[in-house]
Amino acid sequence: MPRLNRTLVLTVLIISSSVFLLFQLHYYRKYVNKQTVKKFLALTHRFRLPLFLADTTALTLLSQDALRQHDRKVREPHCSFLCTGRPVMSFALNANLWKHDSTFLSAAEQKGFELLEIRGQDPRLASLDTLSGEEIPLHLLFRLHGYIIQVVFLYERTGNYLWHGPLRLKAGMDRTFAPFKLLDYGRHAGAYDRPELVLTVLDGLDVRIPGNISHFILEQRHAHFLECRHRDARNFLQLYPEDSFPEAVDFRRKVKSLLRVTAGILTTLGIPFWLSSGTCLGWFRQCSVISYSRDVDIGIFIVDYRPDIITAFREAGLSLKHKFGKVEDSLELSFLSDDVKLDIFFFYEEGDMMWNGGTQAKSGRKFKYVFPRFSLCWAELLELKVRVPCETLDYVMANYGNTWNIPVRSWDWKSSPSNVQENGLWPPAEWDQLIQVY
Numbered sequence: 292m293p294r295l296n297r298t299l300v301l302t303v304l305i306i307s308s309s310v311f312l313l314f315q316l317h318y319y320r321k322y323v324n325k326q327t328v329k330k331f332l333a334l335t336h337r338f339r340l341p342l343f344l345a346d347t348t349a350l351t352l353l354s355q356d357a358l359r360q361h362d363r364k365v366r367e368p369h370c371s372f373l374c375t376g377r378p379v380m381s382f383a384l385n386a387n388l389w390k391h392d393s394t395f396l397s398a399a400e401q402k403g404f405e406l407l408e409i410r411g412q413d414p415r416l417a418s419l420d421t422l423s424g425e426e427i428p429l430h431l432l433f434r435l436h437g438y439i440i441q442v443v444f445l446y447e448r449t450g451n452y453l454w455h456g457p458l459r460l461k462a463g464m465d466r467t468f469a470p471f472k473l474l475d476y477g478r479h480a481g482a483y484d485r486p487e488l489v490l491t492v493l494d495g496l497d498v499r500i501p502g503n504i505s506h507f508i509l510e511q512r513h514a515h516f517l518e519c520r521h522r523d524a525r526n527f528l529q530l531y532p533e534d535s536f537p538e539a540v541d542f543r544r545k546v547k548s549l550l551r552v553t554a555g556i557l558t559t560l561g562i563p564f565w566l567s568s569g570t571c572l573g574w575f576r577q578c579s580v581i582s583y584s585r586d587v588d589i590g591i592f593i594v595d596y597r598p599d600i601i602t603a604f605r606e607a608g609l610s611l612k613h614k615f616g617k618v619e620d621s622l623e624l625s626f627l628s629d630d631v632k633l634d635i636f637f638f639y640e641e642g643d644m645m646w647n648g649g650t651q652a653k654s655g656r657k658f659k660y661v662f663p664r665f666s667l668c669w670a671e672l673l674e675l676k677v678r679v680p681c682e683t684l685d686y687v688m689a690n691y692g693n694t695w696n697i698p699v700r701s702w703d704w705k706s707s708p709s710n711v712q713e714n715g716l717w718p719p720a721e722w723d724q725l726i727q728v729y
């Protein structure tokens with residue numbers, strides 16, 4: 292019996308001391324991580340690098356905490372925000388403020404940080420016919436005691452937004468340098484509005500953070516940016532040069548102005564839209580608009596429909612040209628601005644497909660255009676930040692078939708698209724309601 296007791300006591304002792312040790316380790320880990328962030332921030336302050344906290348886990352903790360302000364004072368001295376329990380922390384930096392000098396990097400190395408710099412092509416030169424291959428810094432990774440600090444470079448793009456590049460390791464780079472899958476930034480390029488920043492104190496450290504955290508986190512989740520395929524576009528335009536007639540130049544100018552107005556209205560209403568049909572094809576195929584297309588096509592998910600869309604467009608000086616269908620089925624709006632037509636197609640979800648409708652005014656015939664399910668990405672067209680389906684090739688192929696890469700000047704919306712289906716007839720008694728032409 293005493294022997295059993297001894298074993299029991301020993302077991303209990305071992306378990307409790309292991310638990311104690313784990314706790315110690317946990318707090319030690321937290322302590323070390325915080326010291327690493329502190330050391331890093333001290334360096335950035337010394338070199339006047341105005342980084343801001345872009346780490347989604349830390350920012351989420353912070354925004355949750357803002358809802359419970361009273362807890363904050365109690366938890367302040369600990370590490371509540373900067374110790375996320377993850378071995379990585381991300382900051383962002385406006386690349387204009389990066390002085391390209393190596394003194395900051397060597398100072399970091401002197402402090403014990405190991406460094407990995409990821410560079411890539413400057414996309415702002417991609418549209419030009421240059422082979423200069425100038426590379427710019429895209430990401431910096433600092434490692435100390437197994438903890439990774441990521442600095443994302445944000446570049447100003449012509450469409451008045453900030454862009455960061457993807458994080459791609461080159462041959463010979465250390466693939467084990469960081470747990471790359473855990474990083475918030477770099478799986479793909481991203482586009483952001485310029486965030487308003489505020490200086491605050493987190494866990495006793497001075498840190499800049501986005502002024503509207505929930506907005507920033509939302510933006511981060513949908514920031515995926517697609518660069519236009521400039522090289523393919525150049526090849527296409529060599530085969531099929533663009534019209535340089537004054538009408539074509541004039542059309543591009545009008546499209547740009549119409550897209551700008553449209554983006555302004557829909558952003559104010561909080562409605563996401565994307566380039567559809569010919570406008571999407573123009574972006575994808577030639578990084579521009581198809582000058583003989585004569586209209587602008589955009590898509591909106593029907594769940595985002597709001598009745599005040601029409602009023603908002605009218606107030607901005609566009610005239611409603613037609614309204615086909617209804618919210619439950621095949622809704623389509625057309626506006627006219629400066630003799631360019633804007634077609635707004637509303638998209639409906641059905642199983643693993645999305646579709647939009649079409650209506651022939653004179654006959655009441657209905658059509659349906661079916662697309663594989665897609666998500667939305669940012670892109671740039673005519674110096675504007677716009678959305679396109681991320682699965683752009685699938686979308687374009689659904690609409691234009693395998694020969695999308697060959698220009699077709701005579702296009703019949705009722706028969707030419709690869710994905711058009713007959714969809715019956717509107718009941719004549721409802722034509723007044725469902726087929727409105729102005």
Ligand SMILES: *[C@@H]1O[C@H](CO)[C@@H](O)[C@H](O)[C@H]1NC(C)=O
Pocket residue numbers: 503504505506509
């Ligand atoms: C912050 O962003 C959210 C989401 O975009 C928005 O709903 C909210 O109005 C913004 N708050 C302020 C104070 O601007």
